[in-house]
Structure formats: structure tokens, C-alpha cells
Amino acid sequence: MERRFSCTACGKCCHGLLPLTIDDALAHADKFPLVVMWTPVRQGGRSFRVTADLGITIQLKKRKLAAVRIAPTAYIPRTFPCPELTEEGLCAIHAVKPQRCRTMPFSAYRDEKDQDDLMIPRSGWVCDTSDEAPVVYRDTSIIDREDFEVERERLVRDAAILKPYAEWLLDSVPSLRMELQKIALKPGGGWVLVAFSTLIPRLPKVDIYTFAEKQVPVMKAFAQRTADNPGLAEFHQRYVDGAAEWETLARTQS
Numbered sequence: 001m002e003r004r005f006s007c008t009a010c011g012k013c014c015h016g017l018l019p020l021t022i023d024d025a026l027a028h029a030d031k032f033p034l035v036v037m038w039t040p041v042r043q044g045g046r047s048f049r050v051t052a053d054l055g056i057t058i059q060l061k062k063r064k065l066a067a068v069r070i071a072p073t074a075y076i077p078r079t080f081p082c083p084e085l086t087e088e089g090l091c092a093i094h095a096v097k098p099q100r101c102r103t104m105p106f107s108a109y110r111d112e113k114d115q116d117d118l119m120i121p122r123s124g125w126v127c128d129t130s131d132e133a134p135v136v137y138r139d140t141s142i143i144d145r146e147d148f149e150v151e152r153e154r155l156v157r158d159a160a161i162l163k164p165y166a167e168w169l170l171d172s173v174p175s176l177r178m179e180l181q182k183i184a185l186k187p188g189g190g191w192v193l194v195a196f197s198t199l200i201p202r203l204p205k206v207d208i209y210t211f212a213e214k215q216v217p218v219m220k221a222f223a224q225r226t227a228d229n230p231g232l233a234e235f236h237q238r239y240v241d242g243a244a245e246w247e248t249l250a251r252t253q254s
């Protein structure tokens with residue numbers, strides 16, 4: 001089985017949530033409104049094994065487990081373009097864009113043998129999957145593996161920080177475990193959002209005040225852009241709360 005795929009740079013996939021490596025989140029803290037997204041995957045789910053390896057597992061009822069992906073994430077509504085997407089549909093930070101964007105259409109959050117459906121363009125995407133496009137995936141193997149491997153390597157490195165962080169937060173905030181268990185059992189799934197500030201103290205050599213100063217204008221800008229849209233009330237509230245939290249922190253220093 002072969003899959004053909006070529007990016008026509010239509011920019012359509014540059015919308016909505018963007019999972020980031022820790023380094024990418026730190027490098028782009030002045031651009032993206034950051035959260036830590038915790039996403040449970042039930043045992044038997046297709047990405048359970050990778051998610052458990054890179055994240056943590058929690059106990060559900062009847063001796064079942066859920067794996068939880070813990071991902072620094074640019075928290076952007078599905079209908080919003082990435083703030084770095086230009087009007088021409090190009091990436092304004094192409095040379096330094098996040099590894100997640102480089103690995104597209106593949107994802108190191110999944111097993112290599114489980115990438116097949118990622119090359120099927122979603123509604124509105126203008127990816128070229130015609131016979132003219134190059135073969136990029138054959139018999140459950142990625143042909144050009146470089147970016148996939150880089151992303152996996154970085155996720156494994158991040159896991160060394162994110163796993164102990166997650167265990168610590170679960171112990172400190174018991175309601176978080178209950179919330180994750182509830183979401184893991186919901187038919188449609190979902191996620192829990194945690195403030196990025198909880199992760200900063202676990203990151204070596206990150207000055208929280210400088211980081212706060214970068215996040216304040218980003219959170220404020222997104223709060224403003226979502227203010228009059230009742231359908232984005234949850235996003236809006238997260239930006240308002242984020243701006244207030246980072247502003248308080250930034251003020252502490254001055």
C-alpha cells in the first residue's frame with residue numbers, strides 16, 4: 001500500500017490547536033497562547049501505547065487504564081489561523097517553525113505504522129494526493145523519516161520532564177485525576193487544560209518573569225479577538241485568565 005502526498009502551501013492546516021515540543025513552546029512564547037493540554041486515550045485506542053510511553057497512565061474502572069498525553073500546546077480555536085500564517089497563506093517563521101509543522105502530515109505522537117489516515121486531506125485542505133504527488137508512505141513505513149525521527153526524539157526527551165511533572169501535579173491536585181478519569185470514559189473524549197505556569201518551574205534555566213512578559217501581550221491579543229464570539233467563550237476565558245496570571249507574575253518582578 002502506498003500513499004502519495006505533497007503540500008501545496010494552501011495554509012488550511014495552519015488553523016487551530018498546535019501541539020509543541022517544550023523547546024518550541026519556549027522559543028515561541030511571544031507568539032502563541034500557551035497551555036498544557038492533558039488528553040486521555042483509553043486502553044485499546046490506536047495511540048494508547050505511544051501515549052503511555054510519552055506520557056502517563058491513570059487507572060479507570062474495572063482494571064482498565066487510560067494513557068494521558070501531556071502536551072505544551074498553542075491554544076488556538078479551530079476557526080482561527082495560526083498567528084504566523086501570512087495573508088498569502090505562507091508561514092512567516094518558516095525557518096524556525098515548530099517541529100510539529102515540519103513533520104506534517106506525519107505525527108510522532110503515533111506509531112509509524114499508524115500514520116495512514118494522516119495523508120487523507122481533511123475537508124477544505126488542498127493537499128495534492130494525485131498520481132503526480134510523490135509517494136511518502138509505503139507499507140506502514142515513512143519514506144523520508146528525518147522530521148518524524150527528530151520529532152519523536154524531542155518528544156522522548158520532553159517525556160523525561162513531563163512525566164514527573166504530571167505525577168507531581170496529579171498528587172498535588174486530586175481533582176485533576178478525577179477530571180481525567182471522567183473525560184477518558186466520555187464517548188467523545190476531550191482534554192483538560194492546565195496553565196503553562198505550572199510547568200515553568202520544572203524547566204531548567206527558564207526565567208518565569210521574562211516568560212510572563214512574553215505571554216501577557218499574546219494572551220491579551222487573543223482575548224480581544226475572541227471577546228465578541230459567544231461560541232469561543234471557553235477560549236476567551238482562558239486567555240483572560242492567562243493574561244491576568246502572567247501580568248501578576250510579571251509585576252512581581254518590577
Ligand code: SF4
Pocket residue numbers: 013014015018082083084085086090091092093094097098101
Ligand atoms: S508556525 Fe507556520 S507552519 Fe506552523 S501552523 Fe503556524 S503558520 Fe503554519
Ligand code: SF4
Pocket residue numbers: 006007008009010011012013014104105121125126127128
Ligand atoms: S492543508 Fe495540506 S496543502 Fe495545505 S498547508 Fe496543510 S499540508 Fe499543505
